[in-house]
Amino acid sequence: xxxxxxxxxxxxxxxxxxxxxxxxxxxxxxxxxxxxxxxxxxxxxxxxxxxxxxxxxxxxxxxxxxxxxxxxxxxxxxxxxxxxxxxxxxxxxxxxxxxxxxxxxxx
Amino acid sequence: xxxxxxxxxxxxxxxxxxxxxxxxxxxxxxxxxxxxxxxxxxxxxxxxxxxxxxxxxxxxxxxxxxxxxxxxxxxxxxxxxxxxxxxxxxxxxxxxxxxxxxxxxxxxxxxxx
Numbered sequence: 060x061x062x063x064x065x066x067x068x069x070x071x072x073x074x075x076x077x078x079x080x081x082x083x084x085x086x087x088x089x090x091x092x093x094x095x096x097x098x099x100x101x102x103x104x105x106x107x108x109x110x111x112x113x114x115x116x117x118x119x120x121x122x123x124x125x126x127x128x129x130x131x132x133x134x135x136x137x138x139x140x141x142x143x144x145x146x147x148x149x150x151x152x153x154x155x156x157x158x159x160x161x162x163x164x165x166x
Numbered sequence: 167x168x169x170x171x172x173x174x175x176x177x178x179x180x181x182x183x184x185x186x187x188x189x190x191x192x193x194x195x196x197x198x199x200x201x202x203x204x205x206x207x208x209x210x211x212x213x214x215x216x217x218x219x220x221x222x223x224x225x226x227x228x229x230x231x232x233x234x235x236x237x238x239x240x241x242x243x244x245x246x247x248x249x250x251x252x253x254x255x256x257x258x259x260x261x262x263x264x265x266x267x268x269x270x271x272x273x274x275x276x277x278x279x
């Protein structure tokens with residue numbers, strides 16, 4: 060099973076600032092990597108797939124990069140609605156696996 | 167409105183069974199992989215099972231293999247998860263998802279005596 064790790068556990072950011080979240084895979088997942096946002100009591104929301112492609116309706120302030128084992132999600136200018144939990148997930152090999160998440164909270 | 171709606175969750179005793187359903191409206195499930203993902207209270211996301219568009223190919227997490235069965239009825243635009251021999255550690259919100267992009271709001275399963 061591919062193990063996904065994320066850093067940091069928590070990221071404290073002021074509104075309008077840039078946030079950079081990292082995700083690492085225990086072995087190569089090529090570009091088969093997605094990012095999700097989850098708010099309390101809600102289902103995950105797909106932000107990015109194929110490592111760098113924004114999902115339908117996702118604002119341009121969200122961007123993804125990386126391939127192989129190292130990935131990054133960048134939120135260029137945090138809005139109030141962006142404070143949430145973010146998960147990366149690989150879908151290169153079954154079982155698909157998620158990282159433990161990075162919480163982005165208000166500084 | 168495009169949505170997936172899960173149902174069938176509830177409280178069940180250890181060793182019991184439940185059947186979850188995921189009904190689609192405003193979208194078609196046929197031609198798409200469908201998935202079940204769960205999230206224990208206060209914990210992260212775990213992929214449970216997936217099924218291909220025709221229903222001929224299924225995969226399961228090791229933790230549920232032999233106990234859970236995923237199926238689909240494309241004519242009814244519905245996905246299912248039959249859960250048998252339930253354990254306390256199966257307690258979670260269960261989400262269905264179409265590919266990666268469309269998720270239901272989840273149904274809670276509680277396994278407790």
